[in-house]
Amino acid sequence: MNWSSVSDFFAMGGYGLYVWGSYVVTLICIVAEIWLISNRRRTLEKQYSLIRNINIRRDKK
Amino acid sequence: MTINWFKYSSPASFYSLAGKMIPIFAFAAVISLVAGLYVGFFVAPTDFQQGEAYRIIFIHVPAAWMSMFLYVVMAFWAGIGLAFNTRLSSMFATAIAPTGAMFTFIALWTGSLWGKPMWGTWWVWDARLTSELILLFLYIGFMSLQAAIDDPRRADKAGAIIALVGVVNIPIIYFSVQWWNTLHQGASVSINQAPSMASTMLLGMLIMVFASWMYSIAIILKRVRVIIIERESHTAWVAELQKKDSIR
16 A cells, blocks of 8 residues: 555645646546536437427427 | 448447447446556555656556547548548547547646656657647647538538648657657657556556546547537438437
8 A cells, every 4th residue: 555644645745736736637627528518418409309399389280 | 141331330320329339438437447546546656766746647648648549540530531421430530539639638738747846847848748739739720620611511521631631740749759859758668668667557557548548439429429410410310319309
């Protein structure tokens, strides 16, 4: 085991800022990418269900 | 038995196949990410020269490799789309670009955070760093050019030209550490010699490379599915999906 305590782990031997700065920004990028695509997808699904509902209503008439 | 090799080159049949593949690759990505981080932080020892700062390697190297690899794949599909006029290939090229750009940014960002404690500077205009920055501009150029052209088929063609011309930058990035005297270190892993690092460090790094692959495949499939629906909205098969309320 490399770390004797939790604070030791976060300190990263004095390089905490650099190591965690790398990991946190990478995490943000990945979360943002997944969120953006999911959002694009949801918008598309919303549009489609909207059109679908209009078509169903039109067909009923 | 005859096999229809081109079955999945049609967006309609690829769409449902991709939908089934995404969970598999996403699952593999999560598992390998957890395993890679575990090995990277708890198994791999402290580096005798760089202390704990070297642990940036577990994202820096996978991100840098992916940034170059995804560019080649993007240019390949863009080229196929340009040569054979296949819709799905061009959609793939378009779907790869943002993920490639993201990995390029991560490679530059983590490199900068690694360079500060080790070299004493966030940035130098050396060959490796500069050519990687040019790669980021190529991705951004590809995306903005495509976004600026209204007709998607013309956007595909224009983008393909940029992508193909930009391929020349990939060997420049790769060999920059040999061709020029750079601040950036040489390759830690190469085909013709033993890796110059501890085996657990290498293992952690390779698991993270695998995780980046799996993540990239999952996210690109997810994006290409959105692009397929957006671009094929006028077709009968999308209308059919919509009638059944199953574009999911």
